[in-house]
Amino acid sequence: MKGFVFNAPTTVHFGSGSVATVAEQAIRLGCRRPLVLTGQSVGNSPLLEELRRPMERAGLEFGVYDRICPEPPAEMLAEAVDNIRRERYDLLIGFGGGSTMDFTKLAAVLAVHELQVEDLAGNDRVPAKGLPTIMVPTTSGSGSEVSPVAVLSFPDQGMKRGIASRCLIPDAAIVDPALTLDLPPQITANTGVDALIHGIESFLSIKANPLSQNLSLMACENISKNLSRAVRFGGDLEAREGMSLGSLTAGLAFSMAGTAAVHALAYPLGGQFHVPHGAANAVMLRPVLEFNLPVCADRFARLAMAFGVANPSDPQDSTESFLQVVKDLTETVGVKTRLRDLGVPREAVGLMAEAAMREVRLLENNPRTVTREDAQSLYSEAW
Template sequence: MRPIQTYQIPEVYARPGALSELSKLIKRFNAQRVLIVTDTGIVQSGILDVTVKALKGSHFELLIESGIQSEPSTSLVDALFARVQDFNPDVVIALGGGSPMDVAKLLAVMIRQGGDAVSYLFPDAVKTKGVPVIAIPTTAGTGSEVTPISVLTDDNDGIKKAVVARELIPEIALLDAHLSLRLPAHVTAYSGMDALTHAIEAFTSTRAHAFSDSFAREAVRLIIGNLRDAVHSGMQEESRHLMLLGSFYAGIAFTNAGVAAVHALAYPLGGLYDVPHGLANSLLLPYVMAFNKPACAAKYHELARVAGITNGQDNSSGAEVLIRFVKNLSREIGVPEGLHKLKIPGVALPGMAQSAAGIKRLMNNNPRPVSAADAEQIYRHAYGSALATT
């Protein structure tokens, strides 16, 4: 009998214009001091200005930290904690993509519990609920607004690692498509493929169950049905809204079923070569799916039917339709074709494969066992060109 464990779902406000609810939501926590954690891209896009304007007249004492980098490190979190601990916020607003949200979630715990970021990378390190977090995703991708996970690069070894604790789940998720209208096409593409990866991996995970499957199916349907429009017709409010919902549902799915080999293989790319997480997942997804097909063809076929891209075929043929569709979708929305485009040296693949294969927290969820040799072969298929030797 497969054990089932579920996590709470944050209270969610999802509609275009939902940002207008922000001041009222903060007041529910009797907050006087509010910390906004975001990044320079959000500042440059004007999204931060819009968010601050939504708080105008609310008389909160406001502190803004906008220096969050892509693929944040433990030292970045420590430096941020040193700057904000005396401010002692009553509420933390996580504004942006996965990096600001992951940092804000851990920071909220550190404000209550203390310590340094590295100490939280060990099992059961989180002992208490942090300051309330209101997560406002501006990308439809990471699902961090609903997950108990904060991913950081460990400065001690350069490897991406995860803090996992139910205390990290935000209290509120606010999904406003008006904010995502400001995103550039490549960010929409990479983050959308990230969300699709979450849904597919959750659906085929060894830990999947009926609850997670229901969210994964709907996430795949929404993402496949709306990602092209969100990328190519970026000012369409409806497709942006449905992508935010698809990402949210995918986040619920993988929170409860886990992700697997795609994410394990993506970690070395991000930790060692600063490849954005969504881009790494985009490049690897169809090749991991092809590897996994012998173990989960029926599930791939089911997703193809749910997404409306096939019907009536046998499982193997239906699975092939989905794999080809995912590869073509990546190409159509501008994902680079092959790891070689990212200047990853070919000689690095065996070491990355060893590292990825050792991430058992993720690999154990994969429907087919992945050895270091298997991982290297997947990397080689994803390389997409004659392998470099330097």
């Protein structure tokens, strides 16, 4: 067996009602003056009270920055960082979905170190840890609560770039499924499919190891069982718990194994056409899985087990069932599966392929080498 390194340093508090432990976590980290970073919709919702109450009770002097928009641009970071420095906050709490948590991770680093965020894109380019962070996800998708990754939009370059560094790993994650009960069906579907793809891609990644693969399988099992239920019956706590657990375990898995070509090809869709991350991934999933099939048939058969569709006496049948169940699931939850339905013109295929090839960080994890020509035909198939 090939050796591997296991690194999962985030303290995770999981369970309905666990948001009440936020003050305890802050104090454990030696902090007294937290800033909650969130988006306007969460900031104006009753959810914010769930964080406020325990911090008020503990006498913490906290602030709220509620201006994070979906896919925030790099310039917005400078504004938040000024605020953090001026008010001398000593802890950042990211309260929201993937964009909010990613923003919080980067703000934590930039508040302490004089760096240009543009210089940090890629692997291991963040020189040191920033302020301590606690992540409190309000969606089940990005896995950002435990991951070393932050994705940021650079509108002038028409691109989204990933920044991956151990210095971005949050100190604590509070994963409270009850916070996701009011999430609308479409966001539940888009973010849930993203989490599912984290499970699948981390399992297939060439960086996967036995521990990460078990986490990937656990993620796929929980998400495939609960995704359409959570989309149809948002208030079903058991389904939400399954999704939160699935998203968390997928996040731990890809923190070790990474994601691969689906994510690499999805990034240009977000950067150039503002397609939400989950929807962009969903549309590239089927073409990339079929592209990977020649080198992944045995692993697809193992994934079929996690999806509950394996035929133990016929691996080939299992492989086909896996591809079919993934297609059925994405269709059932209503995510778009064609680029043409997402407002992407056919002529954009060449430029997007060029942009995707720059995502070396992700492409190098893919089980089958992707050339520029491959990328172009994958986009054409998705169109």
